[in-house]
Amino acid sequence: MALPGLSLPGLGLYSTPTPVYGGPVPPPSEQVSRREDLPAQAEWRFEAAFHQQYTIRVLQGHAELFGVELANNQSYNLSGCKGAIFTWQGCLLEVTGEAESEYAAQETEYAVEWLNLHGMLETARNERASDGPRVLIVGPDHTGKSSLAQTLAAWAVRAGRTPTVVNLDPREGLLAPPSSLTAVTVGSQMDVENGFGISPISGPTITPVKTPLIYHYPYASSTDRPAVYKALLTRMALSTINKLEEDPLAKQSGIIIDAPGSLNDPKSGYDAIHHLVSEFSINLIITLGSERLYNDLNRRYAASKSADEALPVLKLAKPGGAIERDAGYMKQLRTRHIRQYFFGTSKESLNPHSHMLSTDDLAIYRAKPTSGESEKTSFGADEDDDYDPSGSSTTTSANTAFEKVTPSVAMTGSLIAIKFCPADSEEDTVRDSAVMGYLYVADVDEARKKVRFLAPHPQRWGDRALAWGQWPEAVADLVT
Numbered sequence: 005m006a007l008p009g010l011s012l013p014g015l016g017l018y019s020t021p022t023p024v025y026g027g028p029v030p031p032p033s034e035q036v037s038r039r040e041d042l043p044a045q046a047e048w049r050f051e052a053a054f055h056q057q058y059t060i061r062v063l064q065g066h067a068e069l070f071g072v073e074l075a076n077n078q079s080y081n082l083s084g085c086k087g088a089i090f091t092w093q094g095c096l097l098e099v100t101g102e103a104e105s106e107y108a109a110q111e112t113e114y115a116v117e118w119l120n121l122h123g124m125l126e127t128a129r130n131e132r133a134s135d136g137p138r139v140l141i142v143g144p145d146h147t148g149k150s151s152l153a154q155t156l157a158a159w160a161v162r163a164g165r166t167p168t169v170v171n172l173d174p175r176e177g178l179l180a181p182p183s184s185l186t187a188v189t190v191g192s193q194m195d196v197e198n199g200f201g202i203s204p205i206s207g208p209t210i211t212p213v214k215t216p217l218i219y220h221y222p223y224a225s226s227t228d229r230p231a232v233y234k235a236l237l238t239r240m241a242l243s244t245i246n247k248l249e250e251d252p253l254a255k256q257s258g259i260i261i262d263a264p265g266s267l268n269d270p271k272s273g274y275d276a277i278h279h280l281v282s283e284f285s286i287n288l289i290i291t292l293g294s295e296r297l298y299n300d301l302n303r304r305y306a307a308s309k310s311a312d313e314a315l316p317v318l319k320l321a322k323p324g325g326a327i328e329r330d331a332g333y334m335k336q337l338r339t340r341h342i343r344q345y346f347f348g349t350s351k352e353s354l355n356p357h358s359h360m361l362s363t364d365d366l367a368i369y370r371a372k373p374t375s376g377e378s379e380k381t382s383f384g385a386d387e388d389d390d391y392d393p394s395g396s397s398t399t400t401s402a403n404t405a406f407e408k409v410t411p412s413v414a415m416t417g418s419l420i421a422i423k424f425c426p427a428d429s430e431e432d433t434v435r436d437s438a439v440m441g442y443l444y445v446a447d448v449d450e451a452r453k454k455v456r457f458l459a460p461h462p463q464r465w466g467d468r469a470l471a472w473g474q475w476p477e478a479v480a481d482l483v484t
């Protein structure tokens with residue numbers, strides 16, 4: 005079944021212009037510009053729709069977006085972004101385009117707390133050069149965890165550090181599409197418009213690629229397959245820590261972990277927090293937006309321990325501007341990330357390549373769907389017993405997440421992870437193996453036994469296992 009309007013180089017058709025944003029945006033000439041004079045320690049909060057151009061230019065003074073400094077007199081297109089331009093000393097902004105919501109806010113005490121935290125981390129980096137801070141950020145959804153992780157990383161980069169940022173939320177990829185759990189050592193400043201951006205992992209880009217370490221968790225929530233999630237955390241911790249051993253500067257700069265809101269639940273999430281703390285040897289926990297979580301973790305890691313053993317747990321206020329993003333917005337964001345993975349951004353476009361393969365030459369492993377509450381077990385003791393990091397034990401239903409399948413039209417529009425492991429690997433090996441890159445299934449012809457993939461790279465991936473899951477959802481109009 006072909007996707008509607010599919011037209012790609014290599015598919016015998018024509019390529020469409022690089023679609024970076026969700027749809028047509030009105031030309032800037034039709035849009036009204038206005039000026040906003042922000043006093044010191046104020047921020048311009050905005051919620052810009054995907055289909056509307058919304059640009060901001062700093063005319064005077066200094067301003068930053070989640071720690072990344074904006075250059076003066078440069079227009080930044082922030083359509084589809086919800087965030088805040090913050091200024092420490094005051095600034096004059098030029099704002100062009102319509103936003104769903106925008107206002108100047110002066111209740112920004114959170115920023116001072118974040119800066120103090122950054123100062124604390126810098127002190128720790130200077131005092132313990134051989135072992136930098138390992139920070140775990142936890143809290144409910146929409147409390148600013150990702151914003152804090154990005155801001156701390158951006159400030160660290162501005163201070164000449166190379167922090168390693170770990171994203172453990174499969175709903176939002178970091179340098180990779182959704183369903184990715186990523187660790188990346190950040191050596192250069194992030195992009196204002198695209199944050200950490202998106203990287204084709206093994207594909208060509210104009211700017212030097214940040215090389216993320218990626219694991220594939222094709223479920224929306226950590227609680228969908230707790231044992232699998234936990235297994236991947238162990239793998240990530242091992243690989244990340246080993247990598248840092250080879251890079252003293254990165255080791256000194258430390259690790260900043262952005263955990264998903266699903267870990268906030270005592271029943272289904274705390275065990276994963278404890279697992280993370282031990283696997284990554286966390287030495288600082290930051291809680292955002294939840295008194296209960298703070299108290300629970302403080303009791304467990306600090307209050308009940310001796311001074312030598314205590315693991316500090318800090319409580320930070322949720323930024324007033326951090327807002328819930330509805331399901332429709334999140335879906336558009338996922339589609340944008342997937343699109344950017346293959347086509348790049350307006351600044352840095354990519355040319356994806358098509359590959360036609362016979363179904364006989366493919367080893368596709370499907371992540372078993374979760375079929376209801378009975379499978380959504382907690383990270384409890386039973387699951388601990390199931391998990392064998394060596395992968396050598398007899399598998400159980402809780403951690404055997406993959407099964408080999410014959411390619412079918414049901415895959416059309418889906419993302420497929422290319423695993424580093426060989427095609428004939430055991431299912432547990434497929435589950436645990438890191439990701440080399442992603443493919444998009446453009447077309448499956450069951451009768452002719454052919455599959456057309458879109459890939460960021462012209463070369464084939466060789467004899468490797470491919471993993472397919474139902475998360476993120478299929479994107480039907482990636483190629484129009």
Ligand SMILES: Nc1ncnc2c1ncn2[C@@H]1O[C@H](COP(=O)(O)OP(=O)(O)OP(=O)(O)O)[C@@H](O)[C@H]1O
Binds near residue numbers: 264265329
């Ligand atoms: N100070 C602020 N002003 C305006 N918007 C903000 C501010 N801080 C965060 N936001 C926005 O609020 C939304 C939620 O913030 P963020 O993603 O950092 O929270 P989170 O806790 O990581 O959420 P989730 O767990 O759902 O991923 C984001 O769109 C973010 O850009």
